[in-house]
Amino acid sequence: MRRLSPGSHLRGVSIQAAYILGRYTRHYTTLVVLAGIIYSVALLVAVVPAGLDILMGVSALIMLGYLASVIQIASSMASELESGEALLYLSTPLSRLSYVSSWLLASLSISAGTFMLTLVIPLIAIDPGALLAQKDLLKFILAVIGEVVYYTVILTAVGIIVKKRNLTSAVGFFMLLLGPMISVIVFVILEAVAGNVDGDLVASVLGIFHPLVLSQFDPDKMIGSIMYSYTVSLIVAGIIIQYARRSLEV
Amino acid sequence: MESVIYFEEVSKVFKNTVALREASFEVPRGSIAGLLGPNGSGKTTSIKLALGTLRPSSGLVLVRGMEPWRDPDARQGVGFLPESPVYPRTVRVSQLLEHIAKLKGEDWNGAKRAASLVGLDKLLDKPVGSLSRGYLQRLGLALALVGEPELLLLDEPTANLDPNARVEILRLISTIRDMLDATVVVSSHILPELQEIVDYLVIISSGEVLDYGPVEDLAKRYEARMVYHVSTRNPRIVARSLITYHYVEGVMLDTGGLKVYVKSTHHRALEEVLEGLAKDRMIDGYSVATGLLGEIYEAVVSG
Ligand SMILES: Nc1ncnc2c1ncn2[C@@H]1O[C@H](COP(=O)(O)OP(=O)(O)O)[C@@H](O)[C@H]1O
Ligand SMILES: [Mg+2]
Numbered sequence: 001m002r003r004l005s006p007g008s009h010l011r012g013v014s015i016q017a018a019y020i021l022g023r024y025t026r027h028y029t030t031l032v033v034l035a036g037i038i039y040s041v042a043l044l045v046a047v048v049p050a051g052l053d054i055l056m057g058v059s060a061l062i063m064l065g066y067l068a069s070v071i072q073i074a075s076s077m078a079s080e081l082e083s084g085e086a087l088l089y090l091s092t093p094l095s096r097l098s099y100v101s102s103w104l105l106a107s108l109s110i111s112a113g114t115f116m117l118t119l120v121i122p123l124i125a126i127d128p129g130a131l132l133a134q135k136d137l138l139k140f141i142l143a144v145i146g147e148v149v150y151y152t153v154i155l156t157a158v159g160i161i162v163k164k165r166n167l168t169s170a171v172g173f174f175m176l177l178l179g180p181m182i183s184v185i186v187f188v189i190l191e192a193v194a195g196n197v198d199g200d201l202v203a204s205v206l207g208i209f210h211p212l213v214l215s216q217f218d219p220d221k222m223i224g225s226i227m228y229s230y231t232v233s234l235i236v237a238g239i240i241i242q243y244a245r246r247s248l249e250v
Numbered sequence: 251m252e253s254v255i256y257f258e259e260v261s262k263v264f265k266n267t268v269a270l271r272e273a274s275f276e277v278p279r280g281s282i283a284g285l286l287g288p289n290g291s292g293k294t295t296s297i298k299l300a301l302g303t304l305r306p307s308s309g310l311v312l313v314r315g316m317e318p319w320r321d322p323d324a325r326q327g328v329g330f331l332p333e334s335p336v337y338p339r340t341v342r343v344s345q346l347l348e349h350i351a352k353l354k355g356e357d358w359n360g361a362k363r364a365a366s367l368v369g370l371d372k373l374l375d376k377p378v379g380s381l382s383r384g385y386l387q388r389l390g391l392a393l394a395l396v397g398e399p400e401l402l403l404l405d406e407p408t409a410n411l412d413p414n415a416r417v418e419i420l421r422l423i424s425t426i427r428d429m430l431d432a433t434v435v436v437s438s439h440i441l442p443e444l445q446e447i448v449d450y451l452v453i454i455s456s457g458e459v460l461d462y463g464p465v466e467d468l469a470k471r472y473e474a475r476m477v478y479h480v481s482t483r484n485p486r487i488v489a490r491s492l493i494t495y496h497y498v499e500g501v502m503l504d505t506g507g508l509k510v511y512v513k514s515t516h517h518r519a520l521e522e523v524l525e526g527l528a529k530d531r532m533i534d535g536y537s538v539a540t541g542l543l544g545e546i547y548e549a550v551v552s553g
Contacts, residue, residue, distance in 0.1 A: 092353035
């Protein structure tokens with residue numbers, strides 16, 4: 001591919017990403033506001049001892065919500081490629097790489113936006129001390145971002161390669177829900193059969209699907225799982241770039 | 251003449267189909283080229299290769315001197331109407347037009363101009379999903395026209411339209427091309443409807459380009475009949491005299507005169523006769539309307 005000036009690439013990416021966001025944010029706004037309110041309530045009840053568990057539960061659910069929205073966006077992209085709508089945009093001077101980058105950017109912007117609105121802003125508004133008191137705050141944030149980026153990049157790669165909405169969301173939901181469940185079931189079965197199973201092995205398998213969860217369960221694995229999610233994301237991003245430049249036909 | 255589209259031994263292979271086999275042709279600037287061939291002959295594939303959304307398996311594709319698969323800039327100044335376009339249904343007509351305009355480096359005014367060129371002005375606020383087939387096709391044309399392209403690629407623009415909409419879209423294409431002074435490529439598997447608008451042909455069958463060139467040249471080369479337009483105020487008398495020549499295959503009354511069908515091998519002879527008639531003031535003038543596409547096509551395909 002001939003090198004375009006970075007300006008024209010960035011321009012195309014920002015125009016297309018703004019268009020995508022314009023089409024999807026409306027659907028998310030209500031959900032995000034609702035999640036923000038629920039989280040705020042959970043924060044308020046967190047002062048009572050049992051409330052802390054509720055808060056953890058709500059946070060985990062909201063986190064699942066982000067990942068579900070990542071799946072939704074990646075499968076929308078796949079659907080655009082599947083139906084032929086992508087041809088509408090790719091028949092303009094927009095490059096294939098800019099097109100795919102705009103989906104990545106839109107997806108990450110939605111995650112970042114919902115993260116701020118549902119978790120960070122209520123926390124700052126209600127209990128700013130809690131945020132700062134969290135030890136390993138930086139690592140925690142890195143792990144959260146790592147997990148979102150991990151899902152975004154992997155599902156975008158799946159979406160542009162398979163170009164099928166249903167298959168892309170199936171892969172997404174497998175990673176999100178079934179993957180961890182299956183690793184736990186396998187663990188239980190192995191324990192029943194073999195008696196003693198290496199817990200680390202199961203944790204690692206779980207970590208493939210949810211690096212964040214692993215890092216929260218086992219603080220020793222925090223750095224490792226952060227490194228894992230970012231490394232995989234980088235490699236998969238490289239695959240996306242190569243695929244977009246060489247093989248993405250519409 | 252300079253070529254806007256240039257294909258040199260271009261092949262395109264999908265998993266187990268050869269959609270295009272060492273196709274070579276060119277489309278000169280300023281022409282309205284018909285890309286003719288039956289279903290599955292490789293018309294859409296050729297158009298998408300020119301657009302750069304498909305990668306040639308081998309060979310060289312140049313559009314305005316650039317390789318469109320490698321260089322998105324080749325699409326600057328190219329308008330495209332897909333064979334079966336898919337639009338986002340919930341987006342408003344104006345939003346979609348403006349978005350495509352931005353991607354082409356234009357602003358809302360560019361989008362508005364394109365919309366009024368095809369008569370979409372009144373539907374700008376409607377969701378795309380609410381438009382009828384005919385209006386969706388106008389939207390498609392408008393999207394292709396944004397940015398006043400110098401090359402228009404129209405893939406079966408009249409397919410799936412009812413006869414009225416078909417005629418309107420064809421008329422629109424002629425008008426647009428005169429206004430923009432663009433090079434136009436129209437693919438079709440229906441020959442008669444292109445008769446009136448094309449002046450250049452690329453004939454394709456089973457992935458092979460069988461021949462290409464100006465309609466007149468092809469008509470002569472394949473001895474297809476040619477149609478002359480003769481303007482005269484004495485059509486009956488002129489017709490009676492023309493019909494006596496053995497190479498005149500038919501004469502028909504037409505607005506302002508006659509349509510004369512002639513074997514292309516004898517077009518010079520006819521022209522001499524017509525010049526004689528003009529000298530005698532029996533006719534006011536004549537012009538080659540065109541060669542008959544159907545006959546050219548038959549001749550090319552049968553080798
Ligand atoms: N994406 C594709 N994958 C596999 N085969 C294809 C694809 N696109 C076109 N073909 C095949 O290539 C041939 C030419 O198709 P096409 O260019 O669409 O023909 P036309 O537009 O003249 O009807 C057909 O046999 C068609 O089935
Ligand atoms: Mg076709």
